[in-house]
Amino acid sequence: MIGLAKQLVRLFHSHWPFFCGGPRTRLFVSIERGCSFRYRRRITVGRGVRFLRGAVLLADPNGTVTLHDGAVVCRYAVVQSAGGTIDIGERSSIGDFCSLYGQGGLRIGRDVMLASGVRVIPAGHTFDDPTLAVVLQPTTARGVTIHDGAWLGANVVVLDGVSIGRNAVVGAGSVVTRPVPEGAVAIGAPARIVRER
Ligand SMILES: CC(C)(COP(=O)(O)OP(=O)(O)OC[C@H]1O[C@@H](n2cnc3c(N)ncnc32)[C@H](O)[C@@H]1OP(=O)(O)O)[C@@H](O)C(=O)NCCC(=O)NCCS
Numbered sequence: 090m091i092g093l094a095k096q097l098v099r100l101f102h103s104h105w106p107f108f109c110g111g112p113r114t115r116l117f118v119s120i121e122r123g124c125s126f127r128y129r130r131r132i133t134v135g136r137g138v139r140f141l142r143g144a145v146l147l148a149d150p151n152g153t154v155t156l157h158d159g160a161v162v163c164r165y166a167v168v169q170s171a172g173g174t175i176d177i178g179e180r181s182s183i184g185d186f187c188s189l190y191g192q193g194g195l196r197i198g199r200d201v202m203l204a205s206g207v208r209v210i211p212a213g214h215t216f217d218d219p220t221l222a223v224v225l226q227p228t229t230a231r232g233v234t235i236h237d238g239a240w241l242g243a244n245v246v247v248l249d250g251v252s253i254g255r256n257a258v259v260g261a262g263s264v265v266t267r268p269v270p271e272g273a274v275a276i277g278a279p280a281r282i283v284r285e286r
Pocket residue numbers: 202203204205241242243258259260261262263274275276277
């Protein structure tokens with residue numbers, strides 16, 4: 090009986106952002122243990138979205154996070170709006186330990202796969218004045234778009250202002266500094282196009 094009570098408490102705890110009418114949700118959202126959500130009213134979650142163990146979603150007063158139907162946020166991934174908009178398309182998966190930020194806007198299309206440890210940072214610092222600490226100089230936030238069907242291998246880093254084309258592939262460990270066209274395979278740091286699919 091105590092076990093059952095504990096289970097119910099756990100169930101409520103892990104689902105409370107949704108029971109409390111926080112994010113605008115539809116049916117069948119699943120949230121594993123250890124997930125956390127901030128500014129729940131600014132998080133929108135579609136049908137069948139799954140949050141695996143330890144996933145963290147951080148919206149804020151100026152930023153929103155939207156996950157469309159069937160999207161998956163895997164273990165310990167962090168999705169943080171940071172004053173911008175993050176939009177994750179239908180059936181796209183955000184791998185374990187990914188870090189996604191939204192400063193300049195992050196748009197991820199449908200059926201996109203981000204493997205474990207991918208980092209997308211749509212922001213940067215300028216450092217034109219060498220006499221000033223970088224932290225005191227203006228920031229940039231141009232935004233990142235990852236189009237439908239793209240696959241980013243493990244530990245890929247995507248820098249601000251970049252777009253990755255439809256069905257493109259980016260090799261594990263690459264640093265994407267320039268746009269990757271539709272259907273291209275890009276590898277390395279900086280990522281270079283090595284062939285078409
Ligand atoms: C990009 C990738 C898809 C290319 O696969 P492929 O077309 O089969 O390429 P190959 O293995 O034939 O390699 C072609 C060349 O690129 C090199 N290469 C392949 N992947 C590379 C990478 N990520 N970084 C640097 N070089 C790479 C190979 O060493 C090889 O070089 P060579 O011709 O000098 O020997 C694959 O290497 C990759 O990175 N996959 C991601 C794996 C992953 O992250 N999985 C997570 C599970 S979702």
